[in-house]
Amino acid sequence: MNQNASSVVVESLVKRFGDFTAVDHVSFETRRGEIFGFLGPNGAGKSTTIRMLCGLLQPTSGRAQVAGFDVARQPDAVRQRIGYMSQKFSLYNDLRVGENLRFFAGLYNVDSEVLSERIHWALEMAGLAGREAALTGTLASGWKQRLALGCAVLHRPPILFLDEPTSGVDPISRRQFWDLIHRMAAEGVTVFVTTHYMDEAEYCNRLALIHRGQLVALGTPTELKQRQMKGELLLVEAEPLARAIEVLSSAPGVLDAAVFGNALHLVVPQAAPAIPALRRYLEERGLRVARLEAIEPTLEDVFVSLTSGRAEPGPEGN
Amino acid sequence: MRWNRFAAMARKEVIQIRRDARSLLIVVAMPILMMLLFGHGVSLDIKHIPTYVLDREGSQQSQDLLKRFQASEYFEVVQAVESYAALVRAIDTGRCKLGIVVPHDFSRQLQAGRTTQVQALVDATDDNTANLIFSYTEAVVRSFSREVELDWLERRGQSQAPIPLTVDARIWFNENLESKAFIVPSVVAIVMAVIGAFLTALTIAREWERGTMEQLISTPVTPLEVMLGKLVPYFAIGLFDTALCTAIGVWWFKIPFRGHVSTLFAASVLFLVVVLGLGYLISVVAKTQLAASQAALVVTFLPAFLLSGFLFATEQMPAPIRAITHIVPARYFVTILKGVFLKGSTVATLGWEMFALAVFALVIGSLATRAFRKQLS
Ligand SMILES: Nc1ncnc2c1ncn2[C@@H]1O[C@H](COP(=O)(O)OP(=O)(O)O)[C@@H](O)[C@H]1O
Ligand SMILES: [Mg+2]
Numbered sequence: 075m076n077q078n079a080s081s082v083v084v085e086s087l088v089k090r091f092g093d094f095t096a097v098d099h100v101s102f103e104t105r106r107g108e109i110f111g112f113l114g115p116n117g118a119g120k121s122t123t124i125r126m127l128c129g130l131l132q133p134t135s136g137r138a139q140v141a142g143f144d145v146a147r148q149p150d151a152v153r154q155r156i157g158y159m160s161q162k163f164s165l166y167n168d169l170r171v172g173e174n175l176r177f178f179a180g181l182y183n184v185d186s187e188v189l190s191e192r193i194h195w196a197l198e199m200a201g202l203a204g205r206e207a208a209l210t211g212t213l214a215s216g217w218k219q220r221l222a223l224g225c226a227v228l229h230r231p232p233i234l235f236l237d238e239p240t241s242g243v244d245p246i247s248r249r250q251f252w253d254l255i256h257r258m259a260a261e262g263v264t265v266f267v268t269t270h271y272m273d274e275a276e277y278c279n280r281l282a283l284i285h286r287g288q289l290v291a292l293g294t295p296t297e298l299k300q301r302q303m304k305g306e307l308l309l310v311e312a313e314p315l316a317r318a319i320e321v322l323s324s325a326p327g328v329l330d331a332a333v334f335g336n337a338l339h340l341v342v343p344q345a346a347p348a349i350p351a352l353r354r355y356l357e358e359r360g361l362r363v364a365r366l367e368a369i370e371p372t373l374e375d376v377f378v379s380l381t382s383g384r385a386e387p388g389p390e391g392n
Numbered sequence: 393m394r395w396n397r398f399a400a401m402a403r404k405e406v407i408q409i410r411r412d413a414r415s416l417l418i419v420v421a422m423p424i425l426m427m428l429l430f431g432h433g434v435s436l437d438i439k440h441i442p443t444y445v446l447d448r449e450g451s452q453q454s455q456d457l458l459k460r461f462q463a464s465e466y467f468e469v470v471q472a473v474e475s476y477a478a479l480v481r482a483i484d485t486g487r488c489k490l491g492i493v494v495p496h497d498f499s500r501q502l503q504a505g506r507t508t509q510v511q512a513l514v515d516a517t518d519d520n521t522a523n524l525i526f527s528y529t530e531a532v533v534r535s536f537s538r539e540v541e542l543d544w545l546e547r548r549g550q551s552q553a554p555i556p557l558t559v560d561a562r563i564w565f566n567e568n569l570e571s572k573a574f575i576v577p578s579v580v581a582i583v584m585a586v587i588g589a590f591l592t593a594l595t596i597a598r599e600w601e602r603g604t605m606e607q608l609i610s611t612p613v614t615p616l617e618v619m620l621g622k623l624v625p626y627f628a629i630g631l632f633d634t635a636l637c638t639a640i641g642v643w644w645f646k647i648p649f650r651g652h653v654s655t656l657f658a659a660s661v662l663f664l665v666v667v668l669g670l671g672y673l674i675s676v677v678a679k680t681q682l683a684a685s686q687a688a689l690v691v692t693f694l695p696a697f698l699l700s701g702f703l704f705a706t707e708q709m710p711a712p713i714r715a716i717t718h719i720v721p722a723r724y725f726v727t728i729l730k731g732v733f734l735k736g737s738t739v740a741t742l743g744w745e746m747f748a749l750a751v752f753a754l755v756i757g758s759l760a761t762r763a764f765r766k767q768l769s
Contacts, residue, residue: 128610130768149766153612164607168411169404180400181611225607 078142079155080106080232080264082127087136089122096122098287099136104266104280106232109259111278112268113373119287120268121161124237127266128158141233157226161237161268163218165225167211171202174210174225182229196224199254216247223254227263234258236267240274252277272374281373285381295373302376305329306345310338311365312356321359325352332378337365339375393620397613401621405595409625418591423583423633427640431576440468441525444488446479447472453499457510457536461492466528479513489515490525502540576647577733578702578726580637581663585696585722587630588667593688595622596675596764609766616761623668630664631657641733650736658739659732662749663725667692669756676763696722701730721752 082104089097097119104110112120125131127140129149138145141155165174175193184192197203200220202213210221219239227234236255240248252274259265259279267278275281276295283291283298291302312318319338322331327348330341342348345368356363371379409415443461447454461467470488473479479491491513495501501508512529514522599605608618638656641647670692678684697703699713700722706714717723724745731737731745739746 125768130606130609130766132767150612150614153610156610158607158610160603160606160610162603162606164603164605166404166408166604167602168408173404173407177400177404178611180396180403181608181613183394183396183612222607 078139080141080262081139082110082233082264082266083137083139084123084127085137087123087126087138088134089119089126089131090134095287097126097133100282100284100287100289101136102282102289102292104264106264107259107262108279109255109265109267109277111275111281112266112284113270113272113275113278113281113377114268114284115270118270118284120270120284121237122287123284124158124235124266124268127152128156128235129153155231155233157229157231157234159219159222159226159234159236159239161241163215163222165210165218165222167209169210170206171197171208171210171213171221172206174221175206175228178225179228184229192228192230196221196228199257200224201250214247216243216250219243219247219251220254223251227258231263233264234266236265238268238270240269240271248274272372272377275373283377283380285377290380291376298373298376299371303341303371303379305341305343306348307369307371307375308340308342308345308348308352309334309365309367309369310340310352310356310363311336312338313362313364318356318361321356321361322352325355327351330379330382332375332382334374339369339378341375341379393614393616397617398621401613401617402624405622405625409591409629415591418586419629419633422586423579423636424640426579426583426586427576427637427644430579431572431641431645439466441466441490441528442488443467443469443490443492444479444482445469445472446474446476446491446493448496449494449498451499453502453540454494457494457498457533458492460532460536464528464532467532483513483515486515489521490529492529502544505544572645573647573734574730575702576641576645577729578700579641580634580660580729581696581700581722581725582693582702583633583637584630584660584663584667584725585693587626587633588664588671589688589692590685591629592623592626592668592671593674593678593684593692594681595626596672597678597681597684600679601681606768609768615764615766618764619672619761623672626668626671627664630668631660634660647733649733651732652738655728655732655737655739655742659725659728659742659746659749662746662753663721665753665757666721666749669753669760672760673756673763676760695720699723700726702726721749724748724752 084103085101087097087100088095100119100123102110112123114120122131126133127138127145129145129152133146140152143151143155145152166177169177172193175196176189179189179193194203197206200217200223202208202217202221202224210218213221223236223239239255240251243251255265255267256277269275278295280292280294281298282289291298293301310318310322315333315336315338319331319333322328322338322340327342328340329343332339340352342352349366349368353363353366356366409419445458445461447458458469462469467490471482473482476493479493482488483491493511493513495508495510498508498510510533512526514525514529596605599608634656638649642649671688674687674691675684678687699706699717699720701717702722706717706723709717728737728742728745728749731742
């Protein structure tokens, strides 16, 4: 397999809907066999990007090559070489499991000699062996998603695009789905996957953080957590919480404060000296401190830290 | 064009049609229903209306009038009664639908050159039937009245008097009371229009609406394969329904089939390309099933129903409307159908209509192959 066959190269890709810019000069490259995550909140522009990469939407400007072919000029060559799972479930609910598989095998022109073997493989993978005759609409969402994945890989594409494959699926099924993604990647398939679940992003080899159509950071989850934070992270549990955040936002040396569940995450230049200082600061103001300690940042912290300046549209919103 | 991809599309479409009760109903029940509705509706409902009469005079002239009802195939004079109460009872109990009362001074008034009235009691349980009965009654009475009038004028030496206006009793469909032979062959055109409008028009729109289109167009399938895969099953259904309607027409309604099956087949193929192509074009543009079915109703079904010569003879339409019928493909098909069934016309004698249909098929077919693009919005 040549270098291009399983790569995605994106240069300054833009998509505008009227005067709204949904994807704003996004550039990145993927490597063969990697799980490349596209992480961002709803409306960030993930689906729009993935649709352009699959040749379903014409880019406004910029360039994207998938498997060595330009998505705008050779969409059909691209479609031969990719598998795509759209965000909304889009198999035929009124077809049986086996009928959906055979339908997509036909559309991908799967050779008749390998057809039954491929379908068998897809059924095994989806955990649907023996349920070929079930109407697709009657399956639980976890199974539906795995069937959709099965349909998308019947022709063994070197590149797989998955748009929020696990949204609306229970945690156990999500875990199983990610195991499947890892199996594919281990076989050399490049997997491009979008998600808005921060915890899932940890399963990716590399991540692009996207916010309001712009790519704000790119790297492995570990790199992002180490490099992208402006300082070190503290976790604070204090009573009452509402007053704690008010007090801490204006406390000396606190760069950023955000609520995470029933605790606060603070960004400070250095954790060691800040812990006793902040404990004193809070207690002097009558707050009861239950916990105050340094923690490893999660991707969510990274995301909040990277986008806090961009959250409101305004002069610094760019 | 890959056979695998086309076959996969077609097979999927067939499975979906088979699992959809509504589609099945349109495929199998609709043609039968239409045939029975238009075949029987015309002749049975309005003939042999059970009629009671009350002749209060019993004169030669009053009997003359009542005999006219007896002679008409639309009325069946079941009984003469002696009292008004008996007449009312007969209507109430449903033994008759029409009661006619001739007044006791009927002939005397007429002889004197005065007008008189005949009373008609109509069972109005069913509005439509009542209207129909009433207009038939009126027609019989007026024609009688005209003769009496002419007779009276003649006796007074004015034989060259202007002929009074003729009364034209219009019935909703088949207004000239042509035999069912005239309407039944055309039902084939309506059945095809319905398939085009209510099945084909939804196929692409349904994929957009259910979200399955996005997955479909992410595969290497080509627009031509999508179109053929979707239309070929409906094409087969259309031919099947043509055969079904023809069989019902010939064996049930005893409509003559004087032409050749190959003429019917050729015309049906052309017309199917037109209606399926139109349905497909609408479906590609509409994107929702509701919009698609409404558009199909206006573009395919209504013209076939109203402007094809199926219900209303095109020759009797006002000139501007008659001009419009020239761009209604169903008009040509209806002419062909009537010709093939009733006159034994051949492809040669139907040359102009066949040519017109072929042009429509070519234009719409080639538009349809270009319409679908594998892109979102
Ligand atoms: N066809 C479209 N027309 C107009 N706006 C669109 C269209 N598709 C997406 N958008 C807008 O572009 C933005 C990005 O959408 P999307 O790519 O679906 O985000 P994500 O997948 O990250 O949730 C959203 O604000 C959405 O409303
Ligand atoms: Mg999305």
